[in-house]
Amino acid sequence: MSRIKEFNLPDLGEGLTEGEILAWLVKVGDDIELNQPIVEVETAKAAVEIPAKWAGRVQAIFHPEGSTVEVGVPIIAIDTDPNAGPVEQSTTGTPTADLPTPSAASLAAVEVAPEEGMVEPGLIGGVAPGGRTAVLVGYGPRNAPAKRRPRKGAAPAPAAPAQAAPAQAAPTQAAPAPVAPVQAAPVPAPAATPAAPTPALNGNGRAGGGPVLAKPPVRKLAKDLGVDLAALTGSGPLGSITREDVQRAASGTPAAAEPLTVTAPTTSAASAASFGADREQRIPVKGVRKLTAENMARSAFTAPHVTEFLTVDVTRAMKALDRLRDRREWRDVRVSPLLLVAKAVLLAVKRYPMVNSTWAGDEIVVKEYVNLGIAAATERGLIVPNIKDAGRLTLRELADAMTALVQTAKSGRTSPADMSGGTLTITNVGVFGVDTGTPILPPGESAILAFGAVREQPWVHKGKVKARLVTTLGLSFDHRIIDGELGSKFLRDIGDFLADPEAALLAWT
Structure with missing residues (x-):
């Protein structure tokens, strides 16, 4: 053997x-x-x-x-x-x-x-x-x-x-030789010859052609900016290349003096590496960006999208979050408005299970479990990891799961298994200061909810115009499965929960 x-x-x-x-x-x-x-x-x-x-x-x-x-x-x-x-x-x-x-x-x-x-x-x-x-x-x-x-x-x-x-x-050869430790021929002592020029070293302190020390997000940034990593002097640990090194090269800012010789000058010419003579930058489409583009194009031209919007006064929801944070057992838990949105979606799915389904050609597959996807923008691109069977989790368990999901995504450690099998997705565009949007369905899902920014706005409350905390929701759904009535009721229930989560919990559970 x-x-x-x-x-x-x-x-x-x-x-x-x-x-x-x-x-x-x-x-x-x-x-x-x-x-x-x-x-x-x-x-x-x-x-x-x-x-x-x-x-x-x-x-x-x-x-x-x-x-x-x-x-x-x-x-x-x-x-x-x-x-x-x-x-x-x-x-x-x-x-x-x-x-x-x-x-x-x-x-x-x-x-x-x-x-x-x-x-x-x-x-x-x-x-x-x-x-x-x-x-x-x-x-x-x-x-x-x-x-x-x-x-x-x-x-x-x-x-x-x-x-x-x-x-x-x-x-x-007719019979390929197996790979293994190869006995090297005896190496004679080199004869005295004139000293060859010392090869220039790159940012990793090695001759050109060796591997470059750079983390995946830094490699992606370099590709996006058109910067050659092999030509940079790394300022990180062990000579690794950092984001600042890449950005400095892209902007043409000279790097600080280093004991190593750089193979390419770090002058204003370095910024020209980002663009061709026609001043056009060409970024290879691969990895997460390529997969996202393929999925979005397939979904946009396969599922007939419909998007509805609802603006909600969430003042009571924000006050409920403040009271939750003040509880002793919740002080070490990350509590955000997105937590209440996720809970609202999970409760609304129980009332309208058809929303949590998949179009399978000659049949519709309705799922009793909810693998809740949370869209996350990372340095590697947009990814949508999901919380498995989120409907079975308590509010505290859901908060912990969302925190772990976001931290893992930001560190670039989300596994393929965590991004597979999603059934319903939330995208929090509000963190970018955007009111809402018309999100595209992830492949295989029938609905996705966009959660917009929570802003203080004038609002008619109890017959008077007052400053209230308001947000806008955008629900995109597959019209082959979800008609206007079902989509509207689902979105309305989510809005009702966010308008008064404590009353909704008492009425729905």
Whole structure:
């Protein structure tokens, strides 16, 4: 039985076909444990940490950070029995049949583990040896710390060409050679030659071509602004590139003096990198932005949208929130107007269950559970995570769930599972100072509610014009399922709850 196992990029949910490797959380030679996070991958929806499928020692890494890998392609090889000694080598220096035969994709870029008496080959495919870096992304503590081997120094420069040639020739052989620690040819002592010019270093203190240290939101900002991360000097920890570095480069503001030499001048010419000669900026559409665009276009041209609006005096609701915050058991809970809107929606669904349904062609699927989606604007784009079976939660449990959902979304750690299976959505456009809008339905849902800003406005109250707290609701719904009467009653009930939540609770429950 083979002791070297290749781990393929798994399907991370809803039929995703590829993912971008953001950061390796381990390096070649590390001893890892079962279910230890080993790599962070960005899908079309979120950044996800993938755990190890086996315990053992990292034998090879097939794809560098920043590369896009299709689902099912090997990304890492793990020696599941590292204490059994070095992998047996043939007389030609290639591994024996104990190792699996990699796919052509995994031969494109491979970092190979060094063994005793061997030259550390680095990362075949142009990434500099020692390119693995400290982790800048990730969430939650690991169950146990990784056992790491003391890191060796970078291999001598002449060793890289010696490794690259076999890797390029491998796919053309009749029987592809398996990937494993490759015995390097003896490296003779270099003859005395004139000193070559020292290569310029980028913001990570490495020769051009190595991986760039930058968090996913910073990478996205750089793409949006057209800034080349490899040309920047990082001012963050370990030379990482920060948002300020990217914004400074986009605006053409020179960076503070650093001991490193920058490969591109940080003058006003840097701002020209954002635009072409025609003064037009071209931003690649990928990741969350691409998925959102596809979903919205599909929904807008599939479901016949109808939007209704209702303006509500929410003064009593805001006073009820103040009284709730003053209660001792609620003082450590985040209480916002959105909490009352969510509760109003959940109660109204019980009265009109058809609103919580899906159009399935020849039938309508009405759901007894409510996976309540909360639209969240993040640095990665618009995402809609949902609270599973929200209708079963108490008000306190709903408040805690909404707080966790928002915090996770803002940190970029929402999993694909949390964004799947939504049945009804709320979008809080009021946080941007907007009165309301005409939201587009998330695919598979029949209604979405826009909650506008709460403003103090003149309002007729008890026959007199007074300053009252007022908001506007906008409900978009699928007219194939929800007719005008049903949509109007649903929206009216939500408004009644927000106008007097205490009376509504007594009357409805």
